Amino acid sequence: MATTTGVLARPTSYSGVWSWLTTVDHKRIGVLYGATAFIFLLIAGLEAGVLRAQLARPNSTIVDGQTFNAMFTMHATTMIFMAIMPMSVAFFNFVVPLAIGARDVAFPRLNAFSYWVFLFGALLMHTSFLVGQIPDAGWFSYANLTSRTFSPEAGLDFWAIGLLVMGASSVAGALNFTVTIINMRAPGMSLWRMPVFIWMTLLTSILLVLAFPVITVGLIELTMDRNFGTNFFNTSAGGDPVLWQHLFWVFGHPEVYILILPAMGIVSEILPTFSKKPLFGYPVVIFSGIVIAIMGWAVWSHHMFTVGLGPVANSVFTITTMLIAVPTGVKIFNWIGTMWGGSLEFKTPMLFAIGFIALFIVGGLSGVSHAVSPSDFQQQDTYYIVAHIHYVLFGGSIFGIFAGIYYWFPKLTNRMLGEGLGKWHFWLMFIGMNITFFPMHFAGLDGMPRRIYTYPVGYGWEVYNLLSSLGYVLLFVGFVMFVHNIFHSLKKGQVAGHDPWDAPTLEWSISSPPPEYNFAEIPHVRGLDHYWIVKREARAAGQPVPGPEPHAAPGSVHMPSPSYWPLVTAFGVVWIGGGMLIDVGWDYIKFPISFVGGLIAFIGVVGWANEPASAPDAHHGGHEAGHGAAH
Amino acid sequence: MAHAETAHHAEATTTGLNHRKLLMWIFLGSDCMLFGALIATYMVYRGQSIVGPYPVDILNIPVTTISTFVLLCSSFAMVQALAATNRNNQRGIKIWLLATALLGFTFLGFQVYEFYTFSVVEGLFIGTNLFGSTFFTLTGFHGAHVTLGVVWLVSLFIVAFKGRLGPSTALDVELAGLYWHFVDIVWIVIFTLVYLIGGYDAGPVAAGVLTGPIPSVLPV
Amino acid sequence: MGFLPFRSRNVTDGTPGSFRQVSRPGLSRVPPLALLAAMAVLALLVACSPQSNMSTWETFGPVARGQLHLFNVLLWVMVVVFVLVEGILLYAIIRYRRRPGQPLPHQTHGNMPLEIAWTIIPTILVLAVGGWSVATLFRLDQPPASAGKPLEVVVTGHQWWWEFEYPDADGAGKVISTANELRVPVNRPINITLHSDDVIHSFWVPKLAGKMDVIPTRSNKMWFQADATGTYYGQCAELCGVIHALMKFRVQVLTNAEYDTWVAGYGKAPQLSADALKGQAVFQGAGTCTVCHTASGVDNPAVVDGRVAGFNSGGAIAPGPNLTDLATRTSFAAGTVEPLNPDNLRKWINNPNDLKPSTHMAGRAKALYPDGSTKVTLSDVQVSDLVAYLMSLK
Incomplete structure (x- = not known):
């Protein structure tokens, strides 16, 4: 039927490159997110390699200060915004609809749009490498080092506009998941029957929706200062560089929890599965997450203890920051409580989950030591802090992410990741991580500041830095093994079956890989750990353990159809940002170029609004296309 | 044949x-944070400009009061448009949607006039001082929201003209309404803080020339 | 135990929960042993590591001592909690590992009294530490009145060096301006006021006090007091541009007599040899050193403002260190070149970037360093004279 509107005929292919470009299937988008994020993870890891090579010996001249600053800026920016966050979003995409018993997310095309905006935004920021003007003011980019006066090159424009674009993607994605989780749960799945990972996704999404606008305002002010001559951070006009710090950290601290809560959710799924025991204190773990998500807004100034806000402000933020350690500790106790009395099976996902706990304890404890502001006056901006953040983000988030990859890979591909290689990978990472980051505590306490590209002999920092650089080699080997494991297992991995771990959640009750529509019949959820209940009842009754339901007849389940419009709209949106970065010596050219991007985005939105979510087909007749321009 | 759900049925x-209604509410929460940060920036820099023009020199409160009234009226028209949609009053839908859009457009006209007067006539540009930077950014972002709203309302008007709006599609109007009322409420906050409370701000606090009724909100 | 890569392989027959472990003989414990060995080596290295110039473990003043004291206690709390929690974790890992033929474990869902206990106890613990740190925070905020009259010093951070100004160095109103080596008397509180004319820096002398940021438009205050004479090392701790790593300084803590001698001698006309006199002419020549530097006491504020404004608008000028007492210093180039001797000075003048990359001296002084990196446009004789002059600035 030729009722589709707009200039582009509806895409129809369900395989090949075009099917990936136009897909609205949450599982495929999850794969796109995961693959993209992993490539950026590797890029950021190589950038860290430059840093570790330079710092391995004192007075090293492998790179100069400029390159070093660019490398640590892009290492952190890439890790946070282009690796860990999108990797979490990959899990949200793949797992959330499956685990709540839904067929897709609430807004499939918005979901595709989020991915394309993220990809184009990340590429836009990395264009700075091609023009040789790489962002170099740190991932926090404190004003007023970022002003045109002190950073005349375009690197920071790439940084600010790239982050603005990726922020739009994050907010769109987070809105989508919030609605999906609140509104699309299978019958019977009350909030208190939601898996912990879903809870953490919900909390993360809410944090994203509320935190990103704040950094958006900061980035807009920075961009305007640099390009339109405004005075927000212009000290000679009375602008206050500390305002940037407040805007940045009001976003930046919730961001820390945006990075760690998904990993905590993953670990909370894996521990019960491999302990054969429900999560200990499920409501307490959820409440701890909620308390963390709320208190995360009240601790931002602990990044600013040395700014000179005065003892009163520092006292308040000392106390709030120390208190936020309590719910975090409670989570750890509950995880250990889950293992206590269980029947622990040390598969690779479990190893990474336990590694997460072991390493997060270290990061949490060192966190308390600089929550105490007088002690932080010595630790702020030293390698002690570098050690801390890597224990929580590498030992925490990345270990959690790896646990999740090993855990859900069989569901995605119907293949197991190799256990032997997996264990090698785990031990290399665990040992390499401790050799890399543990000495940094000592370097920091011996007075080594962060972000220095060189250091002289005789300060006692040589040994620690050499160890850190050696540890990097182990981590590198670990990553190589992991990549090999992925490719090897995709082809030759053991066939997994639909439920290789005897897991408790809904996604394991359907076939691997799941059919496009996920559930032929939407399940009725009978409790927390629904699939355990079902399987154990069957076993107790001596009946066969229920496997995946038979596939639905073709055409009987009506799914959203692929669409070009998210791709077109995303392209237009990113073009708007890219236009602002055009530098041919005549500033006004930026506006018409950006305007073209706006036009493309507008066409995309109009096409999108006029296209029904599902193409009308023979089975279904032409249903009304009249939903408005809301999304 | 089983009619399984898809996202938009x-x-x-x-x-x-409804998914879309929920999405809109959460989005408005997000937008609150955006305006919150913009307004916070304005308030932090109140009375901190080193050179003029200052708010007391150029803000024209009577004129802006009229434009505020216009915007408030547009919210009333929006309510009427939704009511007409729910009653399937086709003529009412068109009239009230058009009225809302026109009132919004009028508000934008006031803003263009204001920006023109402040810049070309009074010499306050976006880079002149902190007041210029914060004022134009805050009200400019609000203006951009209003512009988007007007485009949305006009689109709905076109749809209405084809007779495709009615009780079954009332949600389309309701979503636009939610957005429109939000933009309206934000303006009330801006009007109160920037014009009514901050409208008498003069030079830097440090020089002791602040004449406004309330001192700067943050100690420096 | 199944967590090692060597021990077992997995078999599945495709039915749910069908993974079994098949044990293989020849258990290898290499990874945990390697980890233990690595930790042991690390501990050994820590024990043997040389004394550090910037160690926060060695304190020489009440502020740093108070901060370290708090950290030391915290450290023990951390160690106890670490051993306890990781110990319980390790115990659970070993004790509750799956054994062949094990039935489904008891399905506990939680234990409310336990939850309450492990919420309340940490809360009390952190509140106790928090209360103590707040007390420390306020105690260390100001020097105690009993410590005597503090010496006021205004510190200005520049890309990438430090300026130290004493509004009243001798108690009789003598103003002193010096750079990169802060001289203070022992056992006397030093009140620091922090300024910046360009970007944010952070003032940090670990052995004397924790850091405080140096922020344009703000005047932060901090204080310290040194218990013993000697040299203390400091460094900028906030990313401030391309050679942030090279923005160092020294604090020279002197006896009262030494300090008084230095203050009294500051700004007196130096004894100049014939060469040095020629060097002085070069120094003061049009478009050379005096564009950015001063060697005759405290700068005129208007001159300073002019340099800052010129620098911030990208001109061929930058605020340069005050060289009045240069020859009394032990290092130069913001503490990165040591010792201060004619050879090093000659190298420095010939091309500063050889000793300290990316300096504003080579980058901005276009008349002397036309393309920013090559040799200075002065002749070798002029450079030698200049060095002679600089070495006589005492």
Whole structure:
């Protein structure tokens, strides 16, 4: 039927490159997110390699200060915004609809749009490498080092506009998941029957929706200062560089929890599965997450203890920051409580989950030591802090992410990741991580500041830095093994079956890989750990353990159809940002170029609004296309 | 044949709320944070400009009061448009949607006039001082929201003209309404803080020339 | 135990929960042993590591001592909690590992009294530490009145060096301006006021006090007091541009007599040899050193403002260190070149970037360093004279 509107005929292919470009299937988008994020993870890891090579010996001249600053800026920016966050979003995409018993997310095309905006935004920021003007003011980019006066090159424009674009993607994605989780749960799945990972996704999404606008305002002010001559951070006009710090950290601290809560959710799924025991204190773990998500807004100034806000402000933020350690500790106790009395099976996902706990304890404890502001006056901006953040983000988030990859890979591909290689990978990472980051505590306490590209002999920092650089080699080997494991297992991995771990959640009750529509019949959820209940009842009754339901007849389940419009709209949106970065010596050219991007985005939105979510087909007749321009 | 749900059908949702309506509410929460940060920037820099023109020199409160009234009226028209949609009053839908859009457009006209007067006539540009930077950014972002709203309302008007709006598609109007009322409420906050409370701000606090009724909110 | 890569392989027959472990003989414990060995080596290295110039473990003043004291106690709390929690974790890992033929474990869902206990106890613990740190925070905020009259010093951070100004160095109103080596008397509180004319820096002398940021438009205050004479090392701790790593300084803590001698001698006309006199002419020549530097006491504020404004608008000028007492210093180039001797000075003048990359001296002084990196446009004789002059600035 030729009722589709707009200039582009509806895409129809369900395989090949075009099917990936136009897909609205949450599982495929999850794969796109995961693959993209992993490539950026590797890029950021190589950038860290430059840093570790330079710092391995004192007075090293492998790179100069400029390159070093660019490398640590892009290492952190890439890790946070282009690796860990999108990797979490990959899990949200793949797992959330499956685990709540839904067929897709609430807004499939918005979901595709989020991915394309993220990809184009990340590429836009990395264009700075091609023009040789790489962002170099740190991932926090404190004003007023970022002003045109002190950073005349375009690197920071790439940084600010790239982050603005990726922020739009994050907010769109987070809105989508919030609605999906609140509104699309299978019958019977009350909030208190939601898996912990879903809870953490919900909390993360809410944090994203509320935190990103704040950094958006900061980035807009920075961009305007640099390009339109405004005075927000212009000290000679009375602008206050500390305002940037407040805007940045009001976003930046919730961001820390945006990075760690998904990993905590993953670990909370894996521990019960491999302990054969429900999560200990499920409501307490959820409440701890909620308390963390709320208190995360009240601790931002602990990044600013040395700014000179005065003892009163520092006292308040000392106390709030120390208190936020309590719910975090409670989570750890509950995880250990889950293992206590269980029947622990040390598969690779479990190893990474336990590694997460072991390493997060270290990061949490060192966190308390600089929550105490007088002690932080010595630790702020030293390698002690570098050690801390890597224990929580590498030992925490990345270990959690790896646990999740090993855990859900069989569901995605119907293949197991190799256990032997997996264990090698785990031990290399665990040992390499401790050799890399543990000495940094000592370097920091011996007075080594962060972000220095060189250091002289005789300060006692040589040994620690050499160890850190050696540890990097182990981590590198670990990553190589992991990549090999992925490719090897995709082809030759053991066939997994639909439920290789005897897991408790809904996604394991359907076939691997799941059919496009996920559930032929939407399940009725009978409790927390629904699939355990079902399987154990069957076993107790001596009946066969229920496997995946038979596939639905073709055409009987009506799914959203692929669409070009998210791709077109995303392209237009990113073009708007890219236009602002055009530098041919005549500033006004930026506006018409950006305007073209706006036009493309507008066409995309109009096409999108006029296209029904599902193409009308023979089975279904032409249903009304009249939903408005809301999304 | 089983009519399984897809994302955009009128399906039963867990909460009973429509997906799009829920999305709009959460988005408005997000937008609150955006304006919160913009307004916070304005308030932090109140009375901190080193050179003029200062708010007391150029803000024209009577004129802006009129434009505020116009915007408030547009909210009333929006309510009427939704009511007409729910009653399937086709003529009412068109009239009230058009009225809302025109009132919004009038508000934008006031803003263009204001920006023109402040810059070309009074010499306050975006880079002149902190007041210029914060004022134009804050009100400019609000203006951009209003512009988007007007485009949305006009689109709905076109749809209405084809006779495609009615009780079954009332949600399309309701979503535009939610957005429109939000933009309106934000303006009330801006008007109160920037014009009514901050309208008498003069030079830097440090020089002791602040004449406004309330001192700067943050100690420096 | 199944967590090692060598021990077992997995078999599945495709039915749910069908993974079994098949044990293989020849258990290898290499990874945990390697980890233990690595930790042991690390501990050994820590024990043997040389004394550090910037160690926060060695304190020489009440502020740093108070901060370290708090950290030391915290450290023990951390160690106890670490051993306890990781110990319980390790115990659970070993004790509750799956054994062949094990039935489904008891399905506990939680234990409310336990939850309450492990919420309340940490809360009390952190509140106790928090209360103590707040007390420390306020105690260390100001020097105690009993410590005597503090010496006021205004510190200005520049890309990438430090300026130290004493509004009243001798108690009789003598103003002193010096750079990169802060001289203070022992056992006397030093009140620091922090300024910046360009970007944010952070003032940090670990052995004397924790850091405080140096922020344009703000005047932060901090204080310290040194218990013993000697040299203390400091460094900028906030990313401030391309050679942030090279923005160092020294604090020279002197006896009262030494300090008084230095203050009294500051700004007196130096004894100049014939060469040095020629060097002085070069120094003061049009478009050379005096564009950015001063060697005759405290700068005129208007001159300073002019340099800052010129620098911030990208001109061929930058605020340069005050060289009045240069020859009394032990290092130069913001503490990165040591010792201060004619050879090093000659190298420095010939091309500063050889000793300290990316300096504003080579980058901005276009008349002397036309393309920013090559040799200075002065002749070798002029450079030698200049060095002679600089070495006589005492």
